[in-house]
Amino acid sequence: MHDDLSSELDYNSETERKRKRRVESFQKETAPPVPKATKEFFYEECAKENTKRQNVLHLDVVSSVDSSFRPVRCNCVHFQYSRHKRLINQYFLTNPGSSTILERDTSRDKTDIDLIRSNSKFLWHDDDEVDTWEKKLAKRYYEKLYKEYCIGDLSHFKENKIGLRWRIEQEVVDGKGQFICGEKHCNSNEDLASWECKFNYVEDGEKKSALVKLRLCPACSKKLNYKQRRNLAKSKRKEDTARSDASSQQWNSSDDESLIDSMLL
Known part of the structure; x- marks a missing residue:
């Protein structure tokens, strides 16, 4: 009795496994979707590759070897200057706000018109000292005016x-x-x-x-x-007021000021 029961269960389980295998054979395994690379990622990778190439190109290393295996260094100034520019640009890009350290103080800068205004004179005389180039500039400008x-x-x-x-x-x-x-x-x-x-x-x-x-x-x-x-x-x-009767007409300075302004304008 137990043998018949066990054989029937084994048969059912074997049939179920075969059915599952047939179903799985028709189902294709789909790989998880891979995110598409963006343009920013592409540009970043290109920049990295370009940086690697520049490092190899501009490093001051042995450029060639002669027949006696004596190293010959590259003394090209162009490569050195290009490397300097690349390093400075990379520093500015990787350190935001660092360019303010290299900015020149322009608070005391003056243009030509500022120098002329600070050294100008309404009338220049022959005995006036012109001992600085700022005064010379102001006098040259004065000589071109029509007086x-x-x-x-x-x-x-x-x-x-x-x-x-x-x-x-x-x-x-x-x-x-x-x-x-x-x-x-x-x-x-x-x-x-x-x-x-x-x-x-x-x-x-x-x-x-x-x-x-x-x-x-x-x-x-x-x-x-x-x-x-x-x-x-x-x-x-005042003369007209003085001649008039002081008791009947009083002098009002504020009213007189406004009256005179209205008469003159």
């Missing part, structure tokens, strides 16, 4: 402050300062008037003065003479 008429900046005319400079060649060609109003920000060319005024300025800690000419339109002429016209208006106002 018949001035260009003025009247933006601070209420403070009795004006800025004057000589004309450059392009301004002479355009007529700026002679046929066009000499104020820096004005381009009027109608009813121009010539003014000869005394220009007081401070240069190198010393007070100086110069007699200059200006060509201005009527509006800019009022700005140029604003201080004088203001003083005249204030004195006239």
Whole structure:
């Protein structure tokens, strides 16, 4: 009885194994998917190979051997300089931010116009010392200016402050300062008037003065003479107030200032 049972189980198990083998023979084993290499990986590998080739090419090793087996070194300067550039570039690429160590301090750099401004003078005289090349540059620039008429900046005319400079060649060609109003920000060319005024300025800690000419339109002429016209208006106002009855009309300085400004502008 036990033999029959065991033989039947063995038969069933053998049949099951054969069936599994037949099924497995029809099923192909698929390999796990391999990730596709990206372009970045390709470029990195190419860079590594290129670095290896450069190391072999630029190392200063024995390049050839003569008949007596005496080493002959390569003394080519081009290879040495190329190796230097490659090592520096590799250092910059592998050490971010390290290039700041090699940067030059540019805080004290000056251009030609900076030197001219720091050494310029409104008037150069024959006895002025020109002992540095910066002063020579400023004087050479001064000699190229046209000094018949001035260009003025009247933006601070209420403070009795004006800025004057000589004309450059392009301004002479355009007529700026002679046929066009000499104020820096004005381009009027109608009813121009010539003014000869005394220009007081401070240069190198010393007070100086110069007699200059200006060509201005009527509006800019009022700005140029604003201080004088203001003083005249204030004195006239005071005289009229003094003659009037003090009890009926009081002097108000703040109102008078605004009234004079409105009259002059």
